[in-house]
Amino acid sequence: MKIQKHSILLQVVVMSLLLSMLFPAGVAAQRPLKFTVKANEVKTAVSPNMWGIFFEDINLSADGGIYAELVKNRSFEFSAPLMGWSIPKEVAANGQVLVINRQLTNAANPRFARVTVPDIRNFALVNEGFRGMGIKAGERYNFSVYARQESATPVELTVALLDETGKAIGSTTITPAGNSWQRYKGSFTASATVSKGKLQVAFKGPGIVDIDMISLFPQHTWKERPNGLRADLVQLLADLHPGFLRFPGGCIVEGRELANRYQWKKTVGDVNEREVIMNRWNTEFAHRATPDYFQSFGLGFFEYFQLAEDIGASPLPILNCGMACQYNSGEVVAVNELAPYIQDALDLIAFANGDVNTTWGALRAKMGHPAPFNLEMMGVGNEQWGPQYVERYTIFAKAIKEKYPDIKLINSLGPGPDGDKFTFLNDTLRKLHADILDEHYYSSPDWFLKNASRYDAYDRKGPKIFAGEYAAHSKGVGNGDNKNTWQCALAEAAFMTGLERNTDVVVMASYAPLLAHVEGWQWTPDLIWFDNLRSYGTPNYYVQKMYANNKGSAVVPILKDNDVISGQDSVYASTVVDSATGELVMKLVNTSANSIPVELTVQGAKLATTGSLTTLRSNSLEGLNSLDQPMNISPVIQSIDIKGKTIRANIAPWSFYVIRSKMNK
Template identity: 85%
Template sequence: MKTPRLIAACSLLLGVYAAPLAAQQPLNFTVKSSEIKTAVSPNMWGIFFEDINLSADGGIYAELVKNRSFEFSTPLMGWSIPKEAAAGGQVLIVNRREADAANPRFAKVTVTGTRNFALVNEGFRGMGIKAGEQYNFTVYARQQRATPVQLTVTLLDESGKAIGSTTVSPTGNSWQQYKGSFTAAATVPRAKLQVEFSGPGVVDVDMISLFPQHTWKERPNGLRADLVQLLADLHPGFLRFPGGCIVEGKELTNRYQWKKTVGDVNERTVIINRWNNEFAHRAAPDYFQSFGLGFFEYFQLSEDIGASPLPILNCGMACQFNSGEVVAVNELDPYIQDALDLIEFANGDVTTKWGALRSKMGHPAPFHLKMMGVGNEQWGPQYVERYTIFAKAIKDKYPDIKLVNSLGPSPDGDKFTFLNDTLRKLNADILDEHYYSAPEWFLSNAARYDSYDRKGPKIFAGEYAAHNKAVANGGNKNTWQCALAEAAFMTGLERNADVVVMASYAPLLAHVDGWQWAPDLIWFDNLRSYGTPNYYVQKLYANNKGNSVVPIVKDNQPISGQDSVYASAVVDNATGELVVKLVNAASTPKPVAVSIQGAKNIATTGRLITLQSNDLQELNSLDQPTRISPEEKSIAIKGKTIRTEIAPWSFYVIRTKIK
């Protein structure tokens, strides 16, 4: 994810009004169902996760308390002292950096006894609370005087009314975790958490936390179930994490360091999120990374949703759009060791140092890591120099690990050409191409990979999205126009599955009140979430992936924009079905006749799944989450020909049994 050159969004002038339908001749397509072109990679359609748009803290990570350990640059950011409670005591933030460098700060609360003292946490743009849901509160605390201080924990709605409460009574003068639970009495989209201290006395508190009981798989320190379910429903082939520019940092001190995101949650080092002020029009000075969602949780999430993990590691280079800082080549060893140790963390035996940590965290079995990215969107000779050193070290020890390599932020230009030529000569495994552009670009590039070298490196379409306005413009929307153009482009990715082995839309998630970049695949607020039209395009491809690409042609040529129609076809061996994908990018209907060659005993009916809108600017929303979503019905098949009329501005998936 970058802020690259602006690309002017073009209006999508799709199709020319044709003669009346009665006079139209059908477009005659042929599917050669027994002529297998190539296998489809099991990783073909995946997802790209980056902590942008409040994707992690405030998003998929279900923690409701912001700045729970007082480690933000302003220690009480997210916290306030109610006016009526201020006279009851005070709070002092203590820094114990030499004793605990990972989590140095805690709050020392003094209660005078004349009245109670309180701290209120605002959450991430509020706290989404559901009536009848159990909420679990935890805190690390220690008493400093013989007279103990008691904590009363209360959820407050927008008006300040209590909607759930529990008490916690810390004892002893050593740090311990204390717990309390309660059930919410009301549904509130922007609640707050009040922690009231009654004394007199002095108590130290840290890691003040609140989670819903119902997280994904009911895990403590877990993930938000509705968002993970949307990901699981995609049936993704891979999960790329943690980014994105998050990997690089604005400077190297702000880079993502995976070793600081594993182990006990209260020992993970909080850092500022590099997206907190990247865009002046969407500044988020309270955007930090707690790393409650760390590398262990990413691997676990990958396993949960059936996706191969694809971690991306810093290669000794900060973001070149920011500082452009690089580590000296002779000081790369710690960065390379991080890569080698990550493989051990993911795959190593429990007797190894990092395999033992994985086991201690609850996963003795390996995560079966097979691929890794070296750098994010780097470019230039400095990247090649560092990649070469990384590749040798990793391949020498782990020759089976496939490496994903950057081709820079754009799909063309001098930066792209230099890397593409150089990395091909170095026999790189997988080249990562990114494209954020206008819908018209995607339509005109559906044949991009038809002429790629079949013997060269494989391609990862690692980040892409159609933008209806200039890239990095705050006005971009997830319109049907954009989703339709992506569907057309993806026919070319699928048709060339011998070259393109992975593809993922980006970014993945966005909070409606806390986003920095648009468009995004899934939008959410504190209680609700929805998939965009682009999401349903991705879902239809991933859920209808098949195993083998077969040709679908018109006049013996791939169908890639002729008559504004785009097409691809695969065979699903598991179900014995032919799967045909058709996109009509025109404003008029297109009658088609798809002749199936090389198959016997073709079923007389099939399934037709459609995604369509008569308005190119139409959107889904929190209030209308499925305005544009797939509809399914049966379709008749006569002889060996599928006849249908592709509606204007539509994406069709047709499945039929063949033998």
């Protein structure tokens, strides 16, 4: 009898273990949540621009980032003219360098360096790059310099890449000729891979030579364009299949004062003639001061338009509206002196869309793009607020709409999603029948979960909404310890179900900021991180990618007990149909620590017997990706069996799912 009792007890224990393995905690006894998908009841079309990219030159995003130039302060225009340059001690006595300012004859590029080498000994300048130079073995590097000889005996230039020990890993020699400015080029192949390389320019005399615009690019850039963009970073953007590209920001549009605001006309034309200015983020945060952060504008408005076209995104430029950053100086231009600012807006539309026989269309064609860029929308101001913004916006809108009535205007609702500033602008701009209102929200993961239904009750007849800047912050806004944790990404995924569910109101959305150098950042969190050689997408990046790559064409209801699914039982959901592929696309988010069984019954369509299931999840809410583990949290795609009109699945803890199935109505 004892043996029988022990045998029965052993069977019970074994069965319990098997059940615990097959069904995680809480699942075995839990009834499945029953959802209904009404595949034949189209609620609203999905905007083709829905999921996009916000680009701002912060965190070394442009110079030192996506703009592939390796030389920092290439034209000696930083506030300290030789910042980024050094003279090796062993050759310091062999010559001298003098920075000359020619402001009256060349205001856009006033400075150049005069190097004097009194005898046959070598003198040298070394450039440190942007936190070093990332050099790849076997890569071809293209060097260029503007130079002129100032003495009868020509000075010879030997250009070399140095590794961390100072050893040359590639070099070429250039001998400028004549006393007029000319551009000289040379190329060489690197023999080693280093992440902290430097560029040395050695001068062999005797003689005097003037130099300017010292430049070094890898040959292999995005689309192999000379002096182009860093290919791995652009590829990460292209893989998102974004609906729009917003540029150039962000607070960088405003400037601390109007004198250093972003002026698009100074960023087009010959790169040699683009005026370098400070980057407003260089000393914005005491804990991350970056005094060597400037804007060369090698990545300017033409390149932004070209990038948008390359990755299939609609361009969305944001222009200064006559107001500097209200968190800094709060300076505004007098209303009766707004004309140049408005003309900049009108001329930008002409530059983007104008005929090649027009002034601005001709410049676009000269830069290599005769066809128009098909600009359809533009932002007036960034995070401005108060009656002074409304006054200036009204003047802008009148002028732009009179000449270009089809251009949609994006308008600021201030820096936050609520409060007095937001309420005033929201009420006022709605009464003015604004086109699109730009809402920004940086907050805790909990805020995003609680606000997933934010737009369910918005006025369907009012202005459309652009969720222009958003990110969940793990430690608090402005805190340098913020991380791109899975908890933040999961909260954003849940919130985005509400954006997708309401695409009749929300027509565009973009995470911000986009890029950050691991050694040159000012703001966290950020969507994509990189160093001089590597890059990776954060968990937040993969959330964005899963939405953008599964955008669909129309929203259809997914309901529980005839109500939208927005946090009940810790589940969030949205569903679209993709007319291009004939598929139903369901998005499910589980924000709880338990697996949740679900049954999705599809009405109005017959499903295929198999579909695809894309899963993004982590066993830890604190999970991260990194340069060494770039795919730690990344999508996993597998097939899923479908029986009849019902899809059954266990939604894993802390997970985001996308289910796709072919359907026949």
